[in-house]
Amino acid sequence: MTALLLVFVLIYAAAMLFILFYSVAQAHLLYRFRRYLKRGSVAAPAAPKVWPMVTVQLPLYNEKYVVERLLDAVATLDYPADKLEIQILDDSDDETSALVQQKIQQYPHLQFQHIQRPDRSGYKAGALKYGLEIAKGAYIAIFDADFIPKSYFLKRTVPYFSDAKTGMVQTRWTHLNKTYSLLTRLQAFALDAHFYIEQVGRNSLSAYINFNGTAGVWRKQTILDAGNWQDDTLTEDLDLSYRAQMKGWRFVYLPEVESPAELPPVMSALKSQQFRWTKGGAESAVKHLGNVLRSSAPLHVKYHALAHLLNSSVFVAVLLASLASIPLLWAKVHGLLPEVIFEVAAITLFSFLVISLVYFQANTQEQGSLFRRLGSFILYFPLFLSVSMGLALHNAVAVWEGWSGRKSPFIRTPKFNLEARDNKWQDNFYLNFRMPYTTWAEGLLGLLFLGVAAWSVAQQEYGLLIFHSMLAVGYLLVFYHSFQSYRKV
Known part of the structure; x- marks a missing residue:
């Protein structure tokens, strides 16, 4: 040879x-x-006697095709109006901002805040951090522009924060346009494996899972305790997830709560998304892998973190x-x-x-x-x-x-x-x-x-x-x- x-x-x-x-x-x-399936569903925590203040953050950048649909969906959230603050974190430089202004006029009973920063520094992470500084809610729900949250979303997620150690609750993405084309079917194929097998499996092991950037709720204190949103990776969600869990915060994953979203229907859009996810994952691995391996976490947690960060x-x-x-x-x-x-x-x-x-x-x-x-x-x-x-x-x-x-x-x-x-x-x-x-x-x-x-x-x-x-x-x-x-x- x-x-x-x-x-x-x-x-x-x-x-x-x-x-x-x-x-x-x-x-x-x-x-x-498979063990999770055999165990069957576990009773959800009881609803609080008094619902806490929640801030819904909607980070936007040039979303004229979907922003009205998003705002209509958020307006139907079943939650006390006096305990709901909706921040529209709008970095747009096109007609999206005008559409936002027109749409929120239709919901005078809701606390909409149309927030426009002087610049886009930090991109999505920067926008979320900017809004967090003035957020009134003890809990922060986040939705990307292509999501249509169910009306029951907050009442199905907020009760899990009755456990003082719970820092984040993530729900399962579903797909609005799964059957649109072969490309969308194949994306759904991949995402369903993540949202069923990986998230459920890791969560059942008390291993590190990740906030998926949207369709989840954070305890505001958790974000601040973990060092707030940072923009040194392209996956600010994965980065914050690891910082929070290494601080001892517990994450909850709810596969039974669906959050519908749109799949990219063309290859160039899919590649843009894939590039950001894969590069950001590698950046997060460089940032966190050493700390995870040196931590006192159990061996199985380290093993799955290694596989997760290097996937x-x-x-x-x-x-x-x-x-x-x-x-x-x-x-x-x-x-x-x-x-x-x-x-x-x-x-x-x-x-x-x-x-x-x-x-x-x-x-x-x-x-x-x-x-x-x-x-x-x-x-x-x-x-x-x-x-x-x-x-x-x-x-x-x-x-x-x-x-x-x-x-x-x-x-x-x-x-x-x-x-x-x-x-x-x-x-x-x-x-x-x-x-x-x-x-x-x-x-x-x-x-x-x-x-x-x-x-x-x-x-x-x-x-x-x-x-x-x-x-x-x-x-x-x-x-x-x-x-x-x-x-x-």
């Missing part, structure tokens, strides 16, 4: 071992979720494993590697099995016959895996920027409200992303893996054929949908 070939073997092995490490954590979370790094592992697999395949065909290497590598099939079970469990929670749910899973799961692998290059770049400390601005995900706009996304005023160089690289990678798959068939070597075929499909799908949705400038 040559030195160069040994390097490829070590890269492939390290990447697959990391994926295996992550899969073991997922398997444990799946086990805990975006799975894209780096997928990218490295996929590229390293090409010379390994060539070496196998030419008899340059001992067969035992590939026999040991078969252990990593455990990772695929675990991921399959996690997504099967999460995506068969919906209503309908078992046959229908199983058929849907068989149809969408391979496509989901392919597209996830096709996003590996884009997200690996984001992770690398997060690890290396390269800073970038907070790029908002454009909202569409397609249900009210005749299902047309092409005329969205905010959809003005320029196509990055990585899109062309995704197309080239798709062709590369297509060629590798064809070559392996010609050589009658089928060990990595499924892997390379899924990579080809994933990269080509991502390239095609990206090319359609970016500005050609």
Whole structure:
């Protein structure tokens, strides 16, 4: 075995071992979720005799398509009007502000505050911090612009703060436009696994979970005790979550309380969101991982925190494993590697099995016959895996920027409200992303893996054929949908 070939073997092995490490954590979370299902529902705390003051914060930046829908939904919250303060944290520089002014006139009985900062410093984190300084509420509910909170939201979440140690209550996202397109279906596929298996599993273990940036309620004292909102990462929600929990605050996750939201219907918007989430996750890992590992937290808490903070790094592992697999395949065909290497590598099939079970469990929670749910899973799961692998290059770049400390601005995900706009996304005023160089690289990678798959068939070597075929499909799908949705400038 040559030195160069040994390097490829070590890269492939390290990447697959990391994926295996992550899969073991997922398997444990799946086990805990199954225990949660068997246990059944637990009675919610009793409603307080006197409802406390709550401030609802609505951070906005140029949301003309959805802001009226948001304000109408918040106005229907079932909560005493004299105990409800609604802060519209409006950083907009377009017609959104005028729409806000018009809409709040329709609700004179509610305490709307239209707050406009002198500048956008700190982006969303800065806006939340700015509003917190003048918030009257002991509890802070937060909704992004694309959410439509249920009227019962506050009365289902606020009672959990009867426990003085509870610092945050998070609810489960559901999807307004899940069936709009293949892309929205695949996003729902991924998010349901997080909001069912991961959040429930970690919460049942008393491990660290994260506030998801919206559709949750904070105790104001918790935010302040943990150091307030900070803008040194792109995921201010994950950052504050870890600071608060390491301070000893307890988080509660409520999968039974649904909070509907819109999924990005086009690839460029999805990539913008994915870039922010993956880069911010890497930044938060750099910021917190050392403190978590040095803390006195139980071993299982540290293990799941490690998997949680490094979950975006799975894209780096997928990218490295996929590229390293090409010379390994060539070496196998030419008899340059001992067969035992590939026999040991078969252990990593455990990772695929675990991921399959996690997504099967999460995506068969919906209503309908078992046959229908199983058929849907068989149809969408391979496509989901392919597209996830096709996003590996884009997200690996984001992770690398997060690890290396390269800073970038907070790029908002454009909202569409397609249900009210005749299902047309092409005329969205905010959809003005320029196509990055990585899109062309995704197309080239798709062709590369297509060629590798064809070559392996010609050589009658089928060990990595499924892997390379899924990579080809994933990269080509991502390239095609990206090319359609970016500005050609």
